[in-house]
Amino acid sequence: MDVAIAGAGIGGLTAGLALAARGFSVAIHERAERLEEAGAGIQLTPNALNILHALDLGPALEARMVRLEAVRIRKGTNGTLIQRLPLEQCLERWGAPYGVIHRVDLQTVLVEAVRARGIPLQLGREVRTARQDDRQVTLSFVDGGPEVCARILVGADGLWSNLRPLLGLAPPRFARRRAWRAVIPMEDAPALFQGRATGLWLGDSAHCVHYPVRSGEALNLVAVTEDGDAGPGWSTPQSVQKLLPHFASWDERLRALLAGVPQWRTWPLFEGSTGGGMAQGRIALIGDAAHPMLPFMAQGGGAAIEDAAELAAQLAGPDRDDIAARLQAWSRLRVPRIRRIQAEARSNGERYHWRWPLAAARDLGLAVLGGQRMLDRYDWLYGWKPTETA
Ligand SMILES: Cc1cc2nc3c(=O)[nH]c(=O)nc-3n(C[C@H](O)[C@H](O)[C@H](O)COP(=O)(O)OP(=O)(O)OC[C@H]3O[C@@H](n4cnc5c(N)ncnc54)[C@H](O)[C@@H]3O)c2cc1C
Numbered sequence: 317m318d319v320a321i322a323g324a325g326i327g328g329l330t331a332g333l334a335l336a337a338r339g340f341s342v343a344i345h346e347r348a349e350r351l352e353e354a355g356a357g358i359q360l361t362p363n364a365l366n367i368l369h370a371l372d373l374g375p376a377l378e379a380r381m382v383r384l385e386a387v388r389i390r391k392g393t394n395g396t397l398i399q400r401l402p403l404e405q406c407l408e409r410w411g412a413p414y415g416v417i418h419r420v421d422l423q424t425v426l427v428e429a430v431r432a433r434g435i436p437l438q439l440g441r442e443v444r445t446a447r448q449d450d451r452q453v454t455l456s457f458v459d460g461g462p463e464v465c466a467r468i469l470v471g472a473d474g475l476w477s478n479l480r481p482l483l484g485l486a487p488p489r490f491a492r493r494r495a496w497r498a499v500i501p502m503e504d505a506p507a508l509f510q511g512r513a514t515g516l517w518l519g520d521s522a523h524c525v526h527y528p529v530r531s532g533e534a535l536n537l538v539a540v541t542e543d544g545d546a547g548p549g550w551s552t553p554q555s556v557q558k559l560l561p562h563f564a565s566w567d568e569r570l571r572a573l574l575a576g577v578p579q580w581r582t583w584p585l586f587e588g589s590t591g592g593g594m595a596q597g598r599i600a601l602i603g604d605a606a607h608p609m610l611p612f613m614a615q616g617g618g619a620a621i622e623d624a625a626e627l628a629a630q631l632a633g634p635d636r637d638d639i640a641a642r643l644q645a646w647s648r649l650r651v652p653r654i655r656r657i658q659a660e661a662r663s664n665g666e667r668y669h670w671r672w673p674l675a676a677a678r679d680l681g682l683a684v685l686g687g688q689r690m691l692d693r694y695d696w697l698y699g700w701k702p703t704e705t706a
Pocket residue numbers: 322323324325326327328345346347348357358359360441442443444472473474475476477478479495497538583602603604605611614615616617618619620
């Protein structure tokens with residue numbers, strides 16, 4: 317086998333599809349016994365959607381996602397519109413729309429494509445570690461089952477990656493932020509929260525994001541608060557009584573929406589550095605395993621998709637037998653871009669939570685800049701394409 321992939325999340329599944337499309341033989345090993353995704357949405361920006369379209373997933377995605385027309389940025393205290401970003405331009409400008417989709421729907425599209433292309437996907441197989449020599453990588457599994465050999469290992473095993481330490485990368489750091497997520501029927505949301513838009517509400521030490529999923533039949537809600545303690549757990553059920561104090565002086569309509577959600581779940585947010593690079597010898601790390609990032613640019617999944625597409629392009633390029641050199645070339649391309657996205661996300665995370673008077677200056681700056689010029693600033697991000705090597 318050419319490539320073994322650890323993890324069947326967004327990154328691992330996309331890597332499987334992108335590598336198979338370039339003629340590599342691939343197998344995916346996933347820890348979970350059953351494939352499940354969080355009950356939450358995900359924003360897919362044009363850079364990510366262009367790649368998924370090139371993998372022939374466009375029609376299946378379009379059947380489930382919502383194309384956004386705008387991001388509406390509002391003041392948390394009273395809902396006043398600060399600025400509108402005209403996302404309806406994305407298709408013409410960058411070749412793909414700005415889409416929002418339920419994670420279960422995205423996973424369904426990716427898994428169905430993996431199965432349709434005959435890529436082996438083994439469930440219930442947690443990769444424990446790997447060792448490599450100048451010919452191959454050998455994966456061992458937590459269940460003690462048979463080892464697997466491949467020419468290349470792609471570690472796509474997410475935030476708590478078992479493979480990250482093999483590259484000498486430090487564990488992810490808690491970013492003192494907590495995300496609260498819920499999905500509710502769209503009919504339960506007032507008109508202010510409906511439509512083909514992401515709403516971004518900015519306030520004192522917190523912010524809130526909402527957008528439609530399930531072809532517009534449901535509303536995805538994300539509230540982000542500051543928190544000194546990561547606490548145990550991931551996707552932990554939480555009472556709304558713990559959320560509401562963070563939004564005490566916020567717009568009454570938003571508070572009522574948050575208060576009406578029957579079940580919130582929370583995720584502590586982490587960041588991790590790419591350190592000395594995303595590859596070593598025959599092992600490459602992609603997605604959250606390589607670079608967990610704050611979600612304030614909506615790019616963690618998109619970056620995993622980019623990693624996968626560029627990896628396939630580099631491995632299919634000239635000198636394809638010199639795998640270590642190809643992976644180093646890939647890492648050199650990816651690391652500066654990942655650092656830039658991480659830095660922008662971090663800086664958004666600060667700016668979104670500013671208090672008066674910084675918040676007033678921020679809002680004035682956004683109003684003066686205008687939605688068009690704000691969008692122009694994202695050329696470097698949304699216009700990205702993998703290297704042409706074929
Ligand atoms: C609140 C929030 C909002 C977000 N919003 C967005 C957004 O709008 N847009 C966006 O692009 N991104 C967003 N993200 C980020 C995005 O969810 C992640 O970056 C993305 O899911 C990472 O994909 P991945 O494939 O690297 O990892 P994961 O999705 O975590 O997948 C890892 C997979 O590996 C498996 N696994 C783990 N360990 C092993 C092992 N040892 N062996 C085998 N399998 C293993 C896991 O079971 C899992 O299936 C958001 C994140 C958060 C927390």
